[in-house]
Structure formats: C-alpha cells, structure tokens
Amino acid sequence: MTKKRGHFMIFLLLAPALLITLTFYLVPGILTGAMSFTNMDHRLTWNFVGFSNYVAMFKDTILSRVFWNTILYVFGTLLLFNVTFGLLIALATSYIAERHGEKPSLFFRALWLLPRFTPPIVYGVIWLWILDPTRNGLLNGVLNWFGQKPVSWISEFPMAVIVLTNGVIGASFGMILFYSAITSISREYNWAAAVDGAGWLHRIRYVTLPLIRWPLLFVTAYQTLSLLTSYEYILILTGGGPFYKTTVWSLYAYNEAFGGYYASYRFGYATALTLGLVIVSIIASVIYWRVFRFREMMSEPKIEVI
C-alpha cells in the first residue's frame, strides 16, 4: 500500500466520527461563539455588537452573585456528597460485604443507585413533595406529628436544598467507583495493618484511602466539571430563586436565553455567559491536572505490583 493510499484509508475510517463531531459539536460550537458577539433576541436576527456582551458580563452585578452561588453549589455538593458521602457508602457497603456477604451489600448499593434511575422530573417532584411548605409535605408531616409548626424548607434553606437533592443523586457515582476500588485492595494489606496494630479507623486512613487515591481524585475532578454544567434539578425545584439565591452559572445562562423564570430571550448574552463558563471549566481542569498530577495516572498503569 502506498503512503498516499494509507492516508486516504485513515481518513476514510475516521470519517464517520469526524462527521458527527463536526455537525453536532464543532459547528454548533462555532455558531455559539459567533452568537455571543450579537445581541440576538426573540427575533433571532444576527446583529453583531462586538464585545459588548462580554463587557456587560463584567458589569453584571447578578453574575458575581451567581458566581459565588456556583462555587458554593459545586463544591458543597462535591465535598459533602459526591466524594465524602459516596466514600462513606462505599466503605460501609464494602464492610457489609466482607462481614455479611455480597447480597446485603448489593441491596444497599442498589438503594443508593435508585435516584440515578429515576427520571429527573419524577425525582424533582418527589423532593417537592418531601419539602412541601404545608403539612402535606413529608418533612412537615413528620414535624406536625411532634407538634411543630411547618417550615417552608425551599424558601428558607434554598442552597441547602439544591445541594442535598443533587448530592443524593451524585453520591452513587463515587460510591460505585470507590466500592470497586476498595474491594480490589488485597486483603493482605488490611491484615498486615491489623497485625501492625491498626484499628479500623487507622486502616481506612493509612491503607484504604492512599490505595484508592486515584479514583478519589478522578471523581473529584470529573464531578466538578459535570456539576458546573448541571442545573436541571435546580430548575425543577427552585427555578433559581428565591431571588437568584440558587441561580448557578449554567442556570443563569439558561434563564437568560429561554426565559422561564425571568423570560428574557437574550440569546446573545446567554451564549456569552456559556462561553464564560467553558473558560471557567477549562481553568478548573488545568488546575486539577496540575495539582492532582493526572499525567501520572494517564501515562502509566496504576495497578500496584504485589
């Protein structure tokens, strides 16, 4: 086969994937980029206005509030639930598996996986019922049982509500990865540590955690990025309110574009916001890449030689 024909073959084989990438990713990407330099609104006209959308972003007082909401939401959900709580379930279920067999452990893990399988609208509605401000809500029903007054959970603790609802879903991702990582640790490490004088807390601290370091870092980085762009549960539960209290960056862009809560159809400004979020995501990725030294994980297999 000549060199030229070789190149042609390569191109031919890559063509389907390239085509899909071009049509559904690159072209919309470029269009979005272009749109961010227009003041497009519900009339959908391409009216270029230079950098004015970006200038507006820096002057937008709501955006700075949205920024801090985003930080609170992403890292709150991540640290409390996606990593920490996921790790706790993984540790607990792996302990159950070791002591009482695989079946009860599987039951509890499946239980935590249920929210993942539930359609978002259904999941959101379930939470709306749980958190309903009247006595008909689950939580307030329980409070009523004890003779307490009902609490309007969503308007009083909006940020806590969206962190909790996202976290209950998000924890299962970490749980699955951590569980498989924990159970793949050779039993002998734990035995050695037990003989060396380590109690279970020491074993988690000195054996388990260091040996599942890579899955821990991976889940942290991956979930940061997916939380940055996720807003569907917030949209369902609070719509971003009360008064921007739970509006995160991606939801802000959505609301600017498609209205909903504040009905504005400002497509030009919304796309500029989206590109801003992409830049934030890239910065976060680079920081993770550097700080967590992901290059090490990517370049050599991390299977520990026994």
Next chain:
Amino acid sequence: MANVRLKNLTKTFGSVVAVDNVSLDIPDGKVTVLLGPSGCGKTTLLLMLAGIYQPTHGEVYFDDVMVNGIPPKLRNVGLVFQSYALYPHMTVFDNIAFPLRLQKVPKDEIRDRVHAITKVVQISDLLKRKPGQMSGGQQQRVALARALVKNPDLLLLDEPLSNLDARLRIETRVEIKRIQQEFGITTVLVTHDQVEAVTMADNVAVLKKGVLQQYSPPEELLLKPDNIFVASFMGDPPMNLLDTELVVRDDRAFFKCGSELEIPVPPEAREAVLSRTGKGLVIGIRPENMSLKEEEGDYAIRGKVFMVELLGRDKLVDFRFGEVALRVLVPADLPVNTGEELWIHPHQSRIHLFDKENSETIPIAV
C-alpha cells in the same frame, strides 16, 4: 517470647472444614513449620494464630492465656505474608516504622529501632525507596524487618521463600534461620516445600485437608513416618509405596507386590508382621535406601533395569516387575545400563510397612 498451644482447633468456612481439630504445642524460641500441600489449612492455622481468623471451635493459648477473640493488634505477633503486603505508598522506612507509630513510640526511638533492625536484615541503604522499586528479595527483608521491629512474642511467616528464585531461596533460608536464632524468637513458618521445612524447622507439623498427620522433628518425618501420606509427601524422589500382602512359602516370608515382585521379609521383622498375613498392607522403601550390586545377597531382589534417569549428583534407576515399578537411587557414577539385570539390596532397617485400611504405620522392630 511465648509458648503457643493449640487445643482442638477447628475452622470452617461454610461447609468447608479448613482446619480440623488440630492440637499442637509450639515450643518457646523454636521454629515450628506447618507443612502440607496447598489447601491443607496451614495458612488458615497461621491466620488464627495472628488473630485475623477466629477459630470455629477450640482454643489458642499464648503462655497459658487464652487468646481467642483477642484482636491482632493486642497479640504482639509479627507476620510476614507470602505477598509481603508492603504498603505500596510508603517508603521502606515508613513501612517499618508503621507499627511503632501506631504504638505512639517517640520519634527518636522509632528512628533508632528502624535503623537497628534494617542493619540486621541488611537493607540500611534502601530506606528511602518504595516497595515498587525493589526486588522480591529486598521486599522480603523489609517485610521481615516490619514484623520484627516491634519485638513480637511470636513471628509468623507465610511461605516466606516461595516468591524468590532458587539461589535467593537458599540464601534467605539461612538468613531467616540466623535472624531467628539471633532473636531467639518463637517462629511459626508455613510452607508446602519439604526441603524448606526440613532445613528450617525444629519441629514440623504435617497437615492434610486440615487434619494433623504427624508432629515431630524433621528427621523423624523421614525415618519414622506415621502414615502413608507423610511417607509419600516427604522425601525426594518419593518413596516407593507398593500395595502388598504377606506370603509364607518354604518357611520364608515375602511381601508379594503384584504378580512378579517378592520382597523377602527381614528375619527381625517376621515376628511383627506374621500376624498380618492375608491383610492389605503397603510396603514403603525410599529409593535411597536400596543399593544395586552384581552379587546376590540374602534378601536381595533380582531385577531388570527398565530406565535410567540422571538427576545430577544421582541417578534414578527404574525397575519394572510386571505392572509394579521400583525406583532405586544410586550415585551418578555407578555404571548402570537399560536392560541390565542386577541385584537390588533393600536396607533392611529402612523398610516401612503400613496398614492399607487406615494407612497407619506398622512398627517393625529392627
């Protein structure tokens, strides 16, 4: 240091009996080897001594204190795993210091003790390395240092040599023995390798399917095996074990094996064996306990050489008597040719006899 006593120890996993009613006295300051083929329960037994497994029945005593239910961290034992189980994320120093740190030993003392023990096992120059950067032999020394650094009452070694190559194995064998004697520490070693057992042990406990077969000094395992299993497991090349029955003809007694082989019963043994006439017996003679000669002798057997196998220093000569094979070990320089007819002279005092029914040894007074 400690005496260790096992009393009717049993461990079951579901319906599988891993260790079956084993009683042992492990003497203070000695090396006791648990020997047996894989799956015989020897590692399970070791893990019960460490406190990692709890016995299903029976008791473990350290110096008359019952330790059932006492967790590993309170038993003061040092354990070296077959895989070494060095913490891969810690340096050699941190690995060895780990048990001391957990005991909250002061920093200076940790440093001194780690340095002292690494000098003994000769890895002083490797302290900053991680386990992944060392050879199997070096990792093994680190594992040994980690087990010894806390001055344990009992040292447990699980197949310590099986991951090393042949040459290193011989070196390490000597090394472990030296260190054991230097510390005078009670040691229990698990192995499936009889050479390892015989060279390192003061006493050997042979296990089969969780049941203790024989517990004795290593020489006795070879000279006085208690049953057919021990006889066949010990010794290399393995003992000739032949189904036989006693026949008496012309006032002379023979062990008749198959249709063509008759081994004369030595006169000293006649008394003991005559009562067994007609019963199922197994005769055992080690290949090295026979010699080959041109000349006939009182209790010699005439045989035709079927095959000769050179084993280095020795030669294994294979005789066939119909369906029965008899192998004789001779020095490599003895000229023996296939097809040649020779006289086989069993060493009369080295003939073993077993009851076929319960496989136990029948003492022959010689």
